[in-house]
Amino acid sequence: GDSVTQMEGPVTLSEEAFLTINCTYTATGYPSLFWYVQYPGEGLQLLLKATKADDKGSNKGFEATYRKETTSFHLEKGSVQVSDSAVYFCALGGNGGYNKLIFGAGTRLAVHP
Amino acid sequence: SAVISQKPSRDICQRGTSLTIQCQVDSQVTMMFWYRQQPGQSLTLIATANQGSEATYESGFVIDKFPISRPNLTFSTLTVSNMSPEDSSIYLCSVQDRELFFGSGTQLSVL
Secondary structure: OOEEEEOOOOEEEEOOOOEEEOEEEEOOOOOEEEEEEEOOOOOOEEEEEEOOOOOEEEEOOEEEEOEOOOOEOOEEEOOOOHHHOEEEEEEEEHHHOOOOOEEOOOEEEEEEO | OOOEEEEOOEEEEOOOOOEEEEEEEOOOOOEEEEEEEOOOOOEEEEEEEOOOOOOEEOOOOOOOOOOEEEEEOOEEEEEEOOOOHHHOEEEEEEEEEOEEEEOOOEEEEEO
8 A cells, every 4th residue: 555654753854954855665656755744742743745757846045856766755844953853754645646645654854953 | 623522531431331432523524534553553434423413333343333413513422332341442533623623532441
């Protein structure tokens, strides 16, 4: 069945460092891909999404490109801030939809000043 | 964007008891979902809560264990019945309103 694999955390970085969180997926058809973020004490929030191959999602300085050839959707940010400390979840949705999302295990990011 | 209030935010329960989790949305939404996040694992969809009809459960989840109510378009409850320590998880409500929004979750610990 469909699945999502994320790099294990925690990821610990200094402020202004470059961030990559790897995400690969297995799916039939052409799923949509998502990154969600969960700040401490809050619910999951949609960070960015891509609905077809080669699409690039971006938001708040974060980017991820839908790579069908490598079945990947890696999250990147050029310069992280302390306020980016959170848990990041990669997810896929079948048939281009938002419901019945399949999530990765989540990657905790800790950014230190 | 939809604002979701979920309560309780956390609870510690005894084995064999039941807990009902409430999810209130500030707007009418057609689709509401309940997810579970077991310790160290990813989120898993439990069921889709349908207004006016029975919930649709995913493989591995049954109504007797996780009864769900959806009395209107802004409210749903999930009950975790006859709890055991294996039910210790975070339970999240989510709604689809163009995109998927999540509540802050209920952290359940079963002793």
